[in-house]
Amino acid sequence: MTTDWPVGTVPATLVGERVRGDAESGGKYRNDPALVEACLAGHQWAWDELVERYGRLVFSVARRSGLTTQDAEDVVQNVFTIALRRLHALRDQTRLSSWLITTAYRECWRLGRRAGGASVSLDTEVVDSGAPPVEEVVRWEREQLVHEALARVDGRCRALLTALFLDDREPSYQEIAGRLGMPVGSIGPTRARCFRKLEMVLTELGVAGQS
Amino acid sequence: MTGIEATEHPKDEPLLAYAAGELPSAEAKAVAGHLADCPACAATVARYRMARDAVVATAGEQPSPAVLDRAKALFATHRMPATRAAPDDSIGNIVESLRRVVAGLAFDGRMAGAFAGFRSDAAGEAYQLAYESELAAVDLEIEATPGDRWRIMGQISPTVATIPATVALTIPGGGEGPEAEADAHGFFSLQTAAGRYELEIRLPDLGAVVVVPDLVLG
Numbered sequence: 001m002t003t004d005w006p007v008g009t010v011p012a013t014l015v016g017e018r019v020r021g022d023a024e025s026g027g028k029y030r031n032d033p034a035l036v037e038a039c040l041a042g043h044q045w046a047w048d049e050l051v052e053r054y055g056r057l058v059f060s061v062a063r064r065s066g067l068t069t070q071d072a073e074d075v076v077q078n079v080f081t082i083a084l085r086r087l088h089a090l091r092d093q094t095r096l097s098s099w100l101i102t103t104a105y106r107e108c109w110r111l112g113r114r115a116g117g118a119s120v121s122l123d124t125e126v127v128d129s130g131a132p133p134v135e136e137v138v139r140w141e142r143e144q145l146v147h148e149a150l151a152r153v154d155g156r157c158r159a160l161l162t163a164l165f166l167d168d169r170e171p172s173y174q175e176i177a178g179r180l181g182m183p184v185g186s187i188g189p190t191r192a193r194c195f196r197k198l199e200m201v202l203t204e205l206g207v208a209g210q211s
Numbered sequence: 212m213t214g215i216e217a218t219e220h221p222k223d224e225p226l227l228a229y230a231a232g233e234l235p236s237a238e239a240k241a242v243a244g245h246l247a248d249c250p251a252c253a254a255t256v257a258r259y260r261m262a263r264d265a266v267v268a269t270a271g272e273q274p275s276p277a278v279l280d281r282a283k284a285l286f287a288t289h290r291m292p293a294t295r296a297a298p299d300d301s302i303g304n305i306v307e308s309l310r311r312v313v314a315g316l317a318f319d320g321r322m323a324g325a326f327a328g329f330r331s332d333a334a335g336e337a338y339q340l341a342y343e344s345e346l347a348a349v350d351l352e353i354e355a356t357p358g359d360r361w362r363i364m365g366q367i368s369p370t371v372a373t374i375p376a377t378v379a380l381t382i383p384g385g386g387e388g389p390e391a392e393a394d395a396h397g398f399f400s401l402q403t404a405a406g407r408y409e410l411e412i413r414l415p416d417l418g419a420v421v422v423v424p425d426l427v428l429g
Binding site for chain 1: 222223224226227228244258259261262263265266267268269270271273274275278279281282283285286287289310337341348350352361364366368369370384394396397398
């Protein structure tokens, strides 16, 4: 697995502090049903947190279905519009991700059909059916869980792990150390500590060890 | 498990350096040898790579903050239907006979500016309808297909968890059209000729039918 992502251009959203809800949410992690319940009680912060948690997932599904950035942005808006109207039905879902993936996938499909290829070129796979292949859903869910786990470790660990993950071709500890303001010699030990934290969260979220 | 194996475990640092492909080949070989016999260390390496691959795969796919803000802003424009939250009491009493609940039209995509956030459909060969009822909400996408056939794609969202559902088109005054089963997420798809229909959403778990009245195709 390689990437052409140069370290210096990692988006701030990937390495920066993630703001989770406003002061009202108390900054603590809430599972999906708790957030949906809070939305139903009229709390904007709970909705904000759902959008923060799943916006990237929905956008990813759309981009990897072959949609342009603009169309993928429309899919994000459409999917969250549907989710908002469907909150009552969604409150029993222990994981929203599977519902969101399927809904995003169908929105992509719909958009692709409607556009008739004008601004959208969908993968044939997507055009041919209205439902995503199971293995795709599993992969998207796993990616979502990794992002959720990363969001739950402290900012410094998140920044370091993300930088190292994206820099796996040619480690430039110097550059990463400089950017994160830590001594080069502490990167190895800090990675080990941070990854053990991430593993704990992954286990809490039910991510299997082998995959 | 055993004390002997434990003393041979590589420390976390070299283990993760191995997972990241940073170790010189001699050391990498030694770690690889250990992994073959140690499921615990192999699992750590697998988890590291799984997390890395997930981050790498999605690296360029972050929506802009403006897109997220737009989605967050939807909340302020939405009225939570306060009365739909408590069907639990009533549901116990309706099992003995099939109860018909008529859904009301809540959204018509053919109306200009019908829904903030949806891009308008200039071409007009497909439109969206949304219906609400106390038992389920129903989203429909109506689309003309060649040969004056019409496709209805929809999603049922019960107010309590009660998929499975069967969806059937019926002709008012008698006559059955096509039927379909909704999937685990409530999605379904039907095709039929132009005409005037009722769409019945049969929810056997609730002993109820939600009816979308007066669905005119074509």
